[in-house]
Amino acid sequence: MTNKPTITFLKSIGTLTLLLLALPINLTLVTISLLISWLTSPFRQRITAEHPKKVLITGGKMTKALQLARSFHQAGHQVFLVETHKYWLSGHKFSNAVKGFYTVPAPEKDADGYCQELLKIVRREGINAFIPVSSPVASYYDSLAGELLSPHCEVIHFSPDVTQMLDDKFTLCQKARSLGLSAPKSFLITNPQQILDFDFAGDGSRYILKSIRYDSVSRLDMTQLPFAGMEDYVKNLPISEESPWTMQEFITGQEYCTHSTVRQGKIRLHCCSQSSAFQVNYQHFEKPEIYAWVDKFVKELNLTGQISFDFMQTQDGTVYPIECNPRTHSAITMFYNHPGLADAYLQDGEEDEVPIVPLADSKPTYWLYHEIWRLTEIGSFDDLQAWIGKMVKGTDAIFQINDPLPFFTVPHWQITLLLLENLRKLKGWVKIDFNIGKLVELGGD
Numbered sequence: 001m002t003n004k005p006t007i008t009f010l011k012s013i014g015t016l017t018l019l020l021l022a023l024p025i026n027l028t029l030v031t032i033s034l035l036i037s038w039l040t041s042p043f044r045q046r047i048t049a050e051h052p053k054k055v056l057i058t059g060g061k062m063t064k065a066l067q068l069a070r071s072f073h074q075a076g077h078q079v080f081l082v083e084t085h086k087y088w089l090s091g092h093k094f095s096n097a098v099k100g101f102y103t104v105p106a107p108e109k110d111a112d113g114y115c116q117e118l119l120k121i122v123r124r125e126g127i128n129a130f131i132p133v134s135s136p137v138a139s140y141y142d143s144l145a146g147e148l149l150s151p152h153c154e155v156i157h158f159s160p161d162v163t164q165m166l167d168d169k170f171t172l173c174q175k176a177r178s179l180g181l182s183a184p185k186s187f188l189i190t191n192p193q194q195i196l197d198f199d200f201a202g203d204g205s206r207y208i209l210k211s212i213r214y215d216s217v218s219r220l221d222m223t224q225l226p227f228a229g230m231e232d233y234v235k236n237l238p239i240s241e242e243s244p245w246t247m248q249e250f251i252t253g254q255e256y257c258t259h260s261t262v263r264q265g266k267i268r269l270h271c272c273s274q275s276s277a278f279q280v281n282y283q284h285f286e287k288p289e290i291y292a293w294v295d296k297f298v299k300e301l302n303l304t305g306q307i308s309f310d311f312m313q314t315q316d317g318t319v320y321p322i323e324c325n326p327r328t329h330s331a332i333t334m335f336y337n338h339p340g341l342a343d344a345y346l347q348d349g350e351e352d353e354v355p356i357v358p359l360a361d362s363k364p365t366y367w368l369y370h371e372i373w374r375l376t377e378i379g380s381f382d383d384l385q386a387w388i389g390k391m392v393k394g395t396d397a398i399f400q401i402n403d404p405l406p407f408f409t410v411p412h413w414q415i416t417l418l419l420l421e422n423l424r425k426l427k428g429w430v431k432i433d434f435n436i437g438k439l440v441e442l443g444g445d
Contacts, residue, residue, distance in 0.1 A: 009426060029407075053128035067397070104118060144160055156305055170212065172324045173185075200226040257279060257310050258309045282331045
């Protein structure tokens with residue numbers, strides 16, 4: 001029988017081999033793009049902001065941070081990217097939109113060190129605006145950092161107590177119902193026995209279990225309760241007082257994800273896309289019911305920051321929030337060609353000003369290396385036609401002809417070095433997330 005270290009070794013070696021095979025093609029494309037960019041640079045219009053600002057963006061390994069950096073840079077601002085020490089190898093630091101790149105301690109391991117290092121950067125560079133592109137783990141620590149940084153620069157993020165409320169799937173539903181908004185039934189679970197004692201027959205609904213703490217693996221588990229023999233399943237879950245879960249009503253319908261940038265309770269930027277458990281394709285959909293729900297929620301709480309929701313819309317049109325992420329959503333990549341993103345983040349706007357949405361001519365975004373991986377799942381000619389159509393109609397979220405280096409350095413530097421490090425340690429991984437720029441690991445970040 002093949003043991004786990006051998007499987008890990010073969011999996012990593014196989015993936016590195018595939019990346020090596022793709023390297024010459026990628027290098028050729030990027031080299032041609034660099035040449036075109038150099039030849040056309042004298043003819044490109046250079047935008048100078050009326051009030052140029054220095055913007056500090058965290059989460060530098062993630063595509064959404066790169067997208068914000070490019071948008072601010074194109075509007076005439078200077079951008080400084082930050083990541084934790086583990087991701088010093090971020091391919092995005094090679095982007096021509098990035099003025100400077102810094103690494104800081106991982107906040108979950110050294111919260112004070114994380115905040116203090118951010119403060120040093122703010123002072124050293126004269127930062128005007130702090131915009132965290134948080135990982136799920138970092139959202140709360142970015143709120144703590146925001147309190148420290150707010151006397152020195154504008155902070156576009158929520159307070160610690162608001163972040164905790166939004167990030168908690170149980171308290172989110174409670175808050176929504178208190179505002180008169182629709183929300184699924186939910187129960188706080190701190191002991192597996194609570195589930196086994198629950199009167200499912202009398203309640204009549206089906207439920208799913210979700211860890212309140214972010215778990216990149218268990219979040220994909222859509223097991224519905226109740227079912228025969230569920231006792232073993234429930235008792236094997238790491239549920240405790242210290243690690244609470246929520247039992248949330250299972251809502252059927254079409255799933256959507258949203259991103260909204262809000263200032264003083266007013267939506268300045270909004271996008272909505274159909275969604276799935278592992279979402280790496282984004283196309284904007286106008287959903288007035290969802291927008292109205294978000295609009296009332298952020299207005300009632302007078303929020304300033306970036307807020308993302310996962311919604312389920314039932315056949316009767318009712319929308320239910322199934323999760324809230326108080327941070328940037330990867331759907332922000334749909335604004336890749338929108339000139340108004342920077343102002344939406346940095347200015348309050350007029351009272352009657354409508355929020356910006358992706359441009360009508362913007363293409364759906366995808367990640368090419370994810371899509372190549374998905375070729376292995378194609379089982380029919382119709383599937384292949386759909387895949388080709390997606391490639392033709394969409395655009396890669398990382399590649400830009402006037403800033404092509406990240407398209408090369410993310411897979412062939414950032415991901416490759418992460419794979420080599422895991423290979424050295426014979427450390428397992430579940431999948432590669434080119435969007436987030438990491439290896440998804442059991443118990444990882």
